[in-house]
Amino acid sequence: MDGGGTSSMKSDYENWGDTPDDPQYCVTEVPDNEYDEETNTDPNYAEILNLLDSLFRVIEELHFNIQQAYRVVRIPQSTSLLTGHMWIHWVLTSPNPNTCYERFRMYPSTFMKLCSTLKNNGYLGNSRYVKIIEKVAAFLLIVCQVHSQRSVADRLQRSTHTISTYVGQDCIGAIDGTHIMACVTNHDTVPFINRKKPPTQNVMCVTDFDLYFTFVCSGWEGSTVHDSRIFTSTISDPVMRFPTPVEGFYYLVDYGYACSKGFLPPYRNEQYHMQNFHGSGAQLRRKKELFNHRHSSLRSVVERTFGIWKNRFKILENMPPYEIPA
Known part of the structure; x- marks a missing residue:
């Protein structure tokens, strides 16, 4: 900035009556120790801090206890040692072919042929946790034996949601x-x-x-x-x-x-x-x-x-x- 500019700025300050040297532009510095906790002379200050700290601890503990009280504990239901896949294998490999016929209304060879046909034509397949034979067995138990989805879920050791997904899903x-x-x-x-x-x-x-x-x-x-x-x-x-x-x-x-x-x-x-x-x-x-x-x-x-x-x-x-x- 040239000298003319500086002179003009100074004259403006003088016209206003306020220059950088005016006392109202001076900033009063606050001593660093004015709000220092150690220099606070209030005799109840430390006691109040201790009470607040204790209160926060009580609230935190109460919040934790409430969370524990309302926490949903999931207890496994399908805990039978005879899984659905094992039960189906027992039915299909039983020495008496009527064992399969009485449950699925078809003999083991027909059951396996049905599974193969559904898989080869792209109608049904294995998923991550449920094999195709379990899906077909669940459907046949409901259609042929008038079983409810809950009873089939218990027999195959699956959730009712899994059974409903593969039976009547259309x-x-x-x-x-x-x-x-x-x-x-x-x-x-x-x-x-x-x-x-x-x-x-x-x-x-x-x-x-x-x-x-x-x-x-x-x-x-x-x-x-x-x-x-x-x-x-x-x-x-x-x-x-x-x-x-x-x-x-x-x-x-x-x-x-x-x-x-x-x-x-x-x-x-x-x-x-x-x-x-x-x-x-x-x-x-x-x-x-x-x-x-x-x-x-x-x-x-x-x-x-x-x-x-x-x-x-x-x-x-x-x-x-x-x-x-x-």
């Missing part, structure tokens, strides 16, 4: 409708009154096998709209964003829905509901009856989900007067 859920009480104006009451008298709305729901709702369509009149109409309108309307199953997967539906790609209803004119299969005289004599029995057993997941939902939210059974746009 079925991704179930669809059904249920009636929920609705409060509407007197002018719009008639379309909402169903056979059970109080006004209701027909709600179509999709659930998975973990008892979760994956899709809900509500607001339809309870008396004048059939389940099939709600279903057709919902899946054809892109605004609804219905989770259409991809190729190779499907939903279970009841008689009220048409049989179409991705949606599997039961056989008509055959026994279907689970109570029809109970009793000493109830036997599955035909293939269609067996199919309907399996179908009803799996599709009951949506009824269980409805039951949990309505039991948890009592407002659904006694709806306050909230209006629904008609």
Whole structure:
């Protein structure tokens, strides 16, 4: 900077009345020992520090104890010495071939041929922990012996999640409708009154096998709209964003829905509901009856989900007067 600039800057300071030599520009230095803990003369200072230190230690110990109290201890369940693979090997190599037939409804040679066919055609294969023979055995035990997934999981020493993954994995859920009480104006009451008298709305729901709702369509009149109409309108309307199953997967539906790609209803004119299969005289004599029995057993997941939902939210059974746009 040249001299003219310096002179100009100095004159500006003089005009303002504030120059770098003015006392207000002087910084008062604070002695280093003014805030030194050792020079603090408060007699309670050290005691307060000790109390705070003790308090922090108590809080830390309490936090640790709470974590220990609520820690989830995982206890292994499948601890049998006879693993699933060992049990299947025993069944297939038994001196009596009926041992295999009574459990899998096929002889050992047929069982192994089935496994080879599935593997060679790319339909099934070994995974990291589960061999193909265990996957096929789990499927046959459920289909041929009417075993539950829990009993098969116990027999093969696997988790229920593993069994459900390899049995019925193409079925991704179930669809059904249920009636929920609705409060509407007197002018719009008639379309909402169903056979059970109080006004209701027909709600179509999709659930998975973990008892979760994956899709809900509500607001339809309870008396004048059939389940099939709600279903057709919902899946054809892109605004609804219905989770259409991809190729190779499907939903279970009841008689009220048409049989179409991705949606599997039961056989008509055959026994279907689970109570029809109970009793000493109830036997599955035909293939269609067996199919309907399996179908009803799996599709009951949506009824269980409805039951949990309505039991948890009592407002659904006694709806306050909230209006629904008609």
